[in-house]
Amino acid sequence: VAKDAGRSRWEVYHDVYRRDALRRLSVETELRTAIDRGQFLLHYQPVVELDTRRTVAHEALVRWMHPRRGLLLPGEFVQIAEESDLINGIGGWVLREAVEFLARHPELPGKVYINVSPRQLGRGTPATDDRDAGLAPLVEQVLRANDVPASRLGIEITENGVLQATEQTREDLEQLAALGVELLLDDFGTGFSALTSVLSTPVSGLKLDRSFTVRLGDGAACDRISTAIAALVDSLSSHGVVEGIETEKQWALALGHGWTHGQGWLFGHAVAESALFPVVDTSF
Ligand code: C2E
């Protein structure tokens, strides 16, 4: 870059790294107070049955209403939260909020799925006194406190999260499954997956990542892989959801390949509770 001419390469890199480190530090500091200040919210994206396009479930996606920067998507803060352990507090908030949402809307069709980071599994969260309790006891407690059956809640954990799983993580997942909470493998197809390790986890379905969906129709190989994964999912009697469907063509291809469920902007964006349940104005 011209304006950097005359400066050593080291100085330029140094500046970039310092800016990045400072930005991360300020996000981390602000994240620490964000829960207390009520700055998080959930948006809910419909999951549809592909052939009828009926909504059969919702995925809860966290957003941060930042006082200066506005509404931030998880890409801006989830990784930083995971690296600093703040993810346990945020994850606990997400769980409570989603379960309270379920309690407020008993007529809502299907489950609500929350996303859980690997760091929330197999260990204590700030919400439980027992540091080694894990996520399952917390989920059980929150469901019970809100009188919501476990069958209405689903948990998504990334393929990479499962690959990193320790013995404690697996036990936690077993306990969650035993509660009757459905577990889904998220972002399937992104990592290079040790298939046996993934398939020996008690998940009841998988979600094909959007990076795969955008390539549907790209060529025979992509379509055959998609068809094969859909058949594998079906033969294991699990659920398959195709993420990020934006076009009619992608919908038709996914359906043609044998997938049963999908999610994406073609069917609906993630919207606030107030948009899902508009307040009816009865004042006139
Ligand atoms: P994900 O779980 O794979 O969620 C799907 C992401 O794709 C969401 O982005 C969603 O808004 C977006 N999306 C859905 N349909 C379409 C589409 O048709 N086109 C495009 N371009 N995008 C689509 P979002 O909300 O930014 O979330 C990103 C990721 O952040 C999520 O990926 C999930 O891994 C993570 N995340 C979200 N909420 C939470 C949470 O509460 N806890 C944790 N640990 N992670 C979360």
Ligand code: MG
């Ligand atoms: Mg997800």
Ligand code: MG
């Ligand atoms: Mg996903």
Ligand code: MG
């Ligand atoms: Mg994804």
